[in-house]
Amino acid sequence: MADEEKNEKQEEQAPEETPAEEPEAEETQAEETPAEEPQAEETPAEEAPEAESAPEEPAAEEEAEAEADEAEAEAEAGAGPDEFEGLDWKTRRRVERSRRPAEPRPQQSPEERAAARGDSRKKAAVGRSAYRAKRRTKSEAGTGTPPAERRSAGRKTRQGRVVSSKPDKTITVAIEIARRHPQYEKIVRRSRTLHAHDARNEAGEGDLVRIIETRPLSRTKRWRLVEILEKAK
DSSP: OOHHHHHHHHHOOOOOOOHHHHHHHHHHHEEEHHHHHHHHHHHHHHHHHHHHHHHHHHHHHHEEEEEEEEHHHHHHHHHHHTTTTTTOOOHHHHHHHSSSSOOOOOOOOHHHHHHHHHHHHOOOOOOHHHHHHHHHHHHHOOOOOOOOOOOOOOOEEEOOOOOOOTTTTTTEEEEEEEETTTTOOOOOEEEEEEEEEEETOOOTOOOOEEEOOOOOOOSSSOOOEEEEEEEOO
């Protein structure tokens, strides 16, 4: 009888324990499910900024492309005005040409390069001659500078008698100077001889001539015959 009572007690205790265990399982499931739900809610929150940042990427790409285009335009246009400050036009043109992209050309032999250089020089010479001819036809023929009148540049002139005409193209002229003495008031006569240049040997001894000073023509000649005032009788 004691064994049967023990079995009944065990059967009564077993159904009582099972319901106690089930709520624990339900509680664990309930605790797990709300923890998972916020994760599901967080994922859209995290995805939202990504979706918002997605349209910003094309804008950044457009800005980068615009900057690249500006850099290319600057390279094509050349350097800015500040870089060329203080340079002459020849140096500026050389720098601009050096920055332009060069087109590849076929490789040539030295003979071909020399022939091409000669052709280019001939073309340039033809162009220059045509330009100069055109300029000559455009400009009217000038009358030129009128000849200057032959005048004495304040040179001294003297009048005297020829005392010798033996040397070739040279005459000796005696000049008499009569002046009143400043203290004694007496007329004082002085004479001196000058060598003058006579290119045509026109003057003879005894002729009254007029001479004018000129540049040094020889060791003693500093005068030149201007005209013969009176021939000797």
